[in-house]
Amino acid sequence: MSLYKAETRRLVKRRFTRLFVAGALVVLAAVAVGMFFTNQKVGPDQIARAQAQAQAEFEEVSKQVAQERKDCEAAKGTPSASRFPPNCDELQAPQPSDFNPKWHLPATFDFREKFPDMVTTLAALLALAAFVIGASYVGAEWNSGGMMNLLLWRPQRLRVLGTKLAALLVGLTALTVVTAAVWTAVFRLIAGLRGSAESMTSGAWQSIGLMELRALGLILVAGAVGFGLASLGRHTAMALGVVIGVIVVFQFGLGSVLALADVKFAEAYLVPVWVIAWMSKSIKIEDYNSCDFSAVSGCQPESITITWQMAGGVMAVVFLLVVTAAMWTMRKRDIT
Amino acid sequence: MLPKVSPVTAVLEIAGLQKTYRSRKGVRKALDGFDMYVEAGQVHGFLGPNGSGKTTTLRTLLGLIKPHGGRMAILGQEVPHHLPTVAGQVGAIVESPQFFGNFTANDTLSLLADAGDVDQSRVAEVLELVGLRDRAKDRVKTYSLGMKQRLAVASALLKDPKLLILDEPANGLDPGGIREMRTLMRNLAESGMTVVLSSHILGEIQLICDSVTIISAGRRVAAGSVADVLATHTSSAVKVRLEPGVDMGAAVALLRANGAQVAVEHDHFTVANAGNPAQITRILAEREIYLAELAPVAADLESVFLELTGTAPVEGQHRQVDETAMAPAPAQGGWGQ
Numbered sequence: 001m002s003l004y005k006a007e008t009r010r011l012v013k014r015r016f017t018r019l020f021v022a023g024a025l026v027v028l029a030a031v032a033v034g035m036f037f038t039n040q041k042v043g044p045d046q047i048a049r050a051q052a053q054a055q056a057e058f059e060e061v062s063k064q065v066a067q068e069r070k071d072c073e074a075a076k077g078t079p080s081a082s083r084f085p086p087n088c089d090e091l092q093a094p095q096p097s098d099f100n101p102k103w104h105l106p107a108t109f110d111f112r113e114k115f116p117d118m119v120t121t122l123a124a125l126l127a128l129a130a131f132v133i134g135a136s137y138v139g140a141e142w143n144s145g146g147m148m149n150l151l152l153w154r155p156q157r158l159r160v161l162g163t164k165l166a167a168l169l170v171g172l173t174a175l176t177v178v179t180a181a182v183w184t185a186v187f188r189l190i191a192g193l194r195g196s197a198e199s200m201t202s203g204a205w206q207s208i209g210l211m212e213l214r215a216l217g218l219i220l221v222a223g224a225v226g227f228g229l230a231s232l233g234r235h236t237a238m239a240l241g242v243v244i245g246v247i248v249v250f251q252f253g254l255g256s257v258l259a260l261a262d263v264k265f266a267e268a269y270l271v272p273v274w275v276i277a278w279m280s281k282s283i284k285i286e287d288y289n290s291c292d293f294s295a296v297s298g299c300q301p302e303s304i305t306i307t308w309q310m311a312g313g314v315m316a317v318v319f320l321l322v323v324t325a326a327m328w329t330m331r332k333r334d335i336t
Numbered sequence: 337m338l339p340k341v342s343p344v345t346a347v348l349e350i351a352g353l354q355k356t357y358r359s360r361k362g363v364r365k366a367l368d369g370f371d372m373y374v375e376a377g378q379v380h381g382f383l384g385p386n387g388s389g390k391t392t393t394l395r396t397l398l399g400l401i402k403p404h405g406g407r408m409a410i411l412g413q414e415v416p417h418h419l420p421t422v423a424g425q426v427g428a429i430v431e432s433p434q435f436f437g438n439f440t441a442n443d444t445l446s447l448l449a450d451a452g453d454v455d456q457s458r459v460a461e462v463l464e465l466v467g468l469r470d471r472a473k474d475r476v477k478t479y480s481l482g483m484k485q486r487l488a489v490a491s492a493l494l495k496d497p498k499l500l501i502l503d504e505p506a507n508g509l510d511p512g513g514i515r516e517m518r519t520l521m522r523n524l525a526e527s528g529m530t531v532v533l534s535s536h537i538l539g540e541i542q543l544i545c546d547s548v549t550i551i552s553a554g555r556r557v558a559a560g561s562v563a564d565v566l567a568t569h570t571s572s573a574v575k576v577r578l579e580p581g582v583d584m585g586a587a588v589a590l591l592r593a594n595g596a597q598v599a600v601e602h603d604h605f606t607v608a609n610a611g612n613p614a615q616i617t618r619i620l621a622e623r624e625i626y627l628a629e630l631a632p633v634a635a636d637l638e639s640v641f642l643e644l645t646g647t648a649p650v651e652g653q654h655r656q657v658d659e660t661a662m663a664p665a666p667a668q669g670g671w672g673q
Binding site: 002003005006007009010013014015140141144145146148149150151152153154155156334335336 | 395398399400401402416419420423426428430434435436437438439443447448450451452453491495
């Protein structure tokens with residue numbers, strides 16, 4: 001327990017940890033402030049204004065179509081006739097239903113509709129911070145010789161590395177739970193002031209809760225992978241290098257090559273797609289070059305669906321591989 | 337067959353320790369059957385030229401490196417198997433002091449105290465002991481090498497260990513600091529602590545240590561009390577100083593012509609193989625060259641070290657780090673032999 005306490009203290013004391021957490025919170029605050037100011041509450045005044053705008057637009061377009069018809073009739077038998085259809089009745093007058101007043105409503109924060117995107121934003125940002133904090137936490141220890149010092153005190157390699165990882169994961173869990181709670185409360189407030197949360201049912205809240213739980217999973221895996229990679233390379237830069245390598249080689253490089261080679265469902269090879277699948281429960285990828293014919297709906301593109309279970313499986317495999325490799329090398333390699 | 341652990345008051349015992357590094361360049365034996373024995377309450381000097389295996393020995397002993405053979409015991413417990421049990425009684429610094437630069441000395445020691453179940457009050461005590469009390473709240477990255485060295489010693493002392501292992505503790509210290517360190521080592525030994533001290537400052541070792549082990553090319557080449565090691569390597573060298581104004585070059589040439597091994601210094605010369613110093617006076621007096629001083633050269637630890645490890649500088653040659661005297665394989669291994 002004393003080692004765990006020391007490691008938790010070390011993690012929290014680190015300037016890098018504090019800086020990155022503060023940075024992530026500032027960005028999240030900026031997102032919340034931005035959402036507050038770009039949305040507004042929709043009341044009877046806004047609805048009436050939107051209806052008036054839709055009506056005005058309908059009338060304007062109706063006038064234009066009537067004028068076009070007149071011009072069409074007048075142009076018959078003249079060289080200008082080519083500008084119009086042969087039958088001027090084809091220029092149909094618009095219907096009032098074509099002009100939806102909703103289009104003229106100001107942006108409003110519908111909690112049920114928009115908050116899931118905010119949870120994804122929170123998860124992505126905290127996952128990035130978790131990866132870097134995890135990598136730096138153990139990478140700096142290796143790099144500075146602190147790990148060797150610690151092992152002179154506690155010559156139990158797996159226990160030391162395992163305790164460090166536990167301290168990191170518990171710390172990240174605490175950070176995520178608190179931040180997610182504040183994030184939810186802030187957006188519920190924004191919805192109250194600049195939108196609506198009326199459509200939230202207990203089922204909808206449960207769904208939000210589960211999504212935030214998946215966000216926690218993503219953040220913990222990101223932290224553990226950063227930690228594991230930096231421990232494998234005994235340097236923070238190792239983890240950051242791997243991530244940059246993955247982005248350059250797999251995301252940009254592989255993405256471009258697969259697109260050029262017209263590979264089916266090329267997006268399925270890209271990490272963000274799997275992250276979205278995890279967070280949004282599923283993602284459907286369509287191959288627009290194919291035709292899956294059906295008598296009812298005609299030619300439809302072929303599609304595959306990546307579910308959150310599939311994405312979770314991939315995350316679990318990556319987590320286990322990296323952490324096991326880090327533990328194995330910790331046990332086997334000389335510490336010089 | 338592996339040697340048996342001796343039942344006497346050994347705090348540290350190493351027998352037949354082996355460590356081999358394999359790389360694309362080939363195989364290098366860092367430790368080649370190394371033996372070491374340190375008795376309780378001693379200040380023991382651990383000497384060896386660069387690359388001789390000193391740090392590898394200490395790292396292996398402390399569980400940082402896995403050996404390929406041999407046996408080790410600390411406080412009677414076989415290590416590395418029982419290292420977690422004895423670690424609380426061993427304070428160590430290995431090679432240069434390494435700390436996380438953004439933490440203060442206080443934080444650094446406080447975290448170590450937490451990790452090792454040591455009372456936090458001990459932090460202030462050891463900082464006082466090594467003279468860092470007033471700088472305890474400064475970040476370590478602002479420290480000089482000597483201050484980091486003091487902090488490293490403080491971290492090793494934090495556990496109030498029975499065995500203190502210090503690798504180059506005087507490195508970077510100013511003369512006052514070296515003297516303080518010497519006094520500290522002696523006081524610790526008098527309080528019952530056993531201190532193993534690795535250093536290249538041989539004059540210091542000679543002053544502080546009760547016993548020494550000298551390692552070269554991964555093998556022990558000498559061990560025992562400082563007096564014994566010096567006694568077994570007494571030389572027949574004599575220091576010769578001529579009368580002022582006498583041509584020293586001519587005298588040196590004359591002696592060399594008669595088979596003397598002469599090393600010329602600034603205002604005198606030494607004859608290494610002066611079994612019969614009277615021969616020197618006779619040869620020179622025949623040419624009317626008279627001596628102002630003829631004195632035996634007392635063996636010191638430095639000359640013994642250089643002789644045993646074969647690392648004495650040779651004029652016109654640039655010795656490479658791995659060029660050391662290969663110690664003969666010990667006739668028999670064993671604890672404390």
